[in-house]
Amino acid sequence: MSDHTQKIISPVDGSVYAERPIARDAEIDAAVSSARAALPEWRAVPIKKRADYMLAFLDALVAMNDEITVELAWQMGRPVRYGGERRAAEERVRAMAAMAEEALKPYVPPETPGFRRYIAREPLGIVLVIAPWNYPYLTALNTIVPGLLAGNAIILKHAVQTLLVGERIDQAFRRAGLPKGLFHNLVMSHEQTEALIRSGRIDHVNFTGSVAGGRAIERATAGTFASLGLELGGKDPAYVRADAKLDHAIENLVDGTFYNSGQCCCGVERIYVDAGVYDDFVAGFADLTRKYVVGNPLDQATTLGPMARSSFADTVREQIAEARRKGATALINMKVDGDRPGSPYLAPEVLVNVDHQMEVMREESFGPVVGIMKVRDDEEAITLMNDSPYGLTASIWTQDMERAAEIGARIETGTVFMNRCDYLDPHLTWTGVKDTGRGTTLSKYGFDALTQPKSFHLRAV
Template identity: 60%
Template sequence: MTKMIQCISPVDGRVYAERPALTLAEAEAVAARARAAQPDWAARPLEDRIALVKAGVAKLNEMKDRVVEELAWQMGRPTRFGGEFGGVNDRTNYMAEIAEKTLAATVVEDSEKFRRTLAREPVGVVFIIAPWNYPYLTTINTLVPALIAGNTVVLKHATQTMLVGERLVEAFVEAGVPEDVFQNVYLTHDVTEELLQNRAFNFVNFTGSVGGGAAIERAAAGTFTGLGLELGGKDPGYVMEDADLDAAVDSLMDGAMFNAGQCCCGIERIYVHESLYDAFVEKAVAWVKALKLGNPFDQATTLGPMANKRFAHVVREQVAEAIAEGAVALIDPALFPEDDGGAYLAPQILVNVNHEMRVMREESFGPVVGIMPVSGDEEAIAAMNDSPYGLTCSLWTQDVERAAAIGARIETGTVFMNRCDYLDPALCWTGCKDTGRGAALSALGYHSVTRPKSYHLKKVTK
């Protein structure tokens, strides 16, 4: 019997879309077509590949209205925030801009006797397993450099945003990218694992849970397939005594609550210098109370449902456990129209929390944040590092040198000062500890989807 993959809409709980999953044989045929198409794609001039990729993104922009509506149905993001086109366009343009320089061979010597160069070549077939929370942006991070570098791409999108893969392929193929160069698939976990075990791909980029990343590693063990893994996060903010309080509240609370808290680098725990703690908490509560939870198609809605009721269940459990262990909830859920046990979840601020509580230790990925007072930098640094994750941290101070010095001591992939929940395509997107390994965007993003190749050419025989 054919396995059907379904997207359950968080808006109303109905089956919004469903597609048949490929059998192993069908999936292997997709990978084989991608491998067969790769040499010809790589042989095209770099400027042609860049032009086709940019044309594909331009076609995607033409789908804006449809994409925004589909995202609301699939994962609940309010339509007032539009799609992800600003980030998609910025990242595409930057990666296209640096492609020639980044992919150019380095000439070590070109003399009468020798030509020695260090080149970069595409790895072959890139497999992207994309998440649902920012479904276009996270795909673009690897898709654009992979195609520009001369790889072919197979995309498996999250079930919750299953139509995103179709839209991306539709746009790129309409723009002129050959069909076998970029393909979308629907796969079960067991078929995905068999493909990895059978070396169907040369590089796998996965964004998702720590458990999912571990499963990818196990499936690829012994195959020497390259892996890029962006996994869990519990990103901290630290508000120092000299911080701009209003700016810190506005940015950190937005970083905690935007997209219903479902952001890879969203703020999940905040440490505030004791001299500002009471004022910060008071302003944060007022900020959250001004949110409007509701149907994502209502233009007044600023907080939509979580993408799935099971995700909301995890957050509800964490909050309930924390309260039972002594935490104090500052937001009355009655202020927000929750659906009992469903995807619509009231935002929450917790104080009197500690690192023994699951809500301060494990990834929440929802609209909840714990706030703790700290006496100074040493206590804050210890607290920020007391986590199995390391994606970003957000430091709030007037002193750049102080922020840099603190940042050097934090186990994280990115250090922000006076901002958070942001991705700069010129900088490497990476994490450490259980957040995973690998690099996306910047010049290093090209290094992930290419391999070095050395040429030592002797021009004489003696």
């Protein structure tokens, strides 16, 4: 890669799909100055009017969806049959626009005669969004939309693998007529990004990516007093209890494991199954997994495309090989064209006879592989689910809602699901614990993360 450009190497065929010049330092400086200058006028715009801009932006983005779907296949390998990220983007943007006024209204404490007291929520200022490639629209919009609704300006630095996403978002805001200066899409190097954070000109940083990347971001913010939102690694567990509706659990957990070739922040990476239903669950899970069609994501018949990069696929291959050396059994062993070391094309795999001495049960895989373990009871399942440095989501498959809530209260995670997985509800907060990160997006609490409380204590004399 040239020092002056960034290239998208397509996982479809290894070609250079697009190449863009890296921003000059003067361009970055001008973008920050423009964003700062736009803030006072934007703060004066009523929230309802800001929401109208967001809905017009959404309409513009949706109008491009056919092209976006093909671009995503070329950039990161998701099959075109899934139609991009349109449906979830619509749900989230509409939900955040609808809840903004209520979420951002002042808090008024109990009345005291002769006083007017309230806490207003003021924008932080300039928000830097550093977005990942795996769900390149959704992860960016999680902060961009509430950030603008709350009165901030946004600078987006998108992942190299999905550079065109930033351009599409910029186009949609232009078509929506968003006032000048409030949104900037910048192609920056890691060094430029860190320098911008260290400059003290950024008020909040939202980063989705690796644990190592999160530590680098945190180091860069040191001393600037910028606030921080980090969503980092994950190793999300599922627990199938003896009373689970088995066909429902199998269907949803196979999809939750392998959708997007397993490249989901909240994808299922390890499954614990009650001994009483273990054999039936494993048999059904393996049978359904064998129905995946691995191939070119531009083909409507393909249900599992390539991973975004060959190095990611090789990491999963190494985890599978290590697990097998330690005694794991691979159930699928599917032969597909192109599945070899150094290729992003990777068949789905299900491993049994696994334990927590194996990387595949401890370290993030972020690919189409899952380990399934037999457990005696709830206590063993809880212990194993918590035996991880990460905590984003966990799912419990049962027909006992009270018991699911009791188990969920003991799991170290940001979100507890019952009888579903791999989904973000925009009315619930999206957060992680342990090495998965800090901060929150979505829900009314997502607005809290993008604003500063300001107290008013007014006395009549």
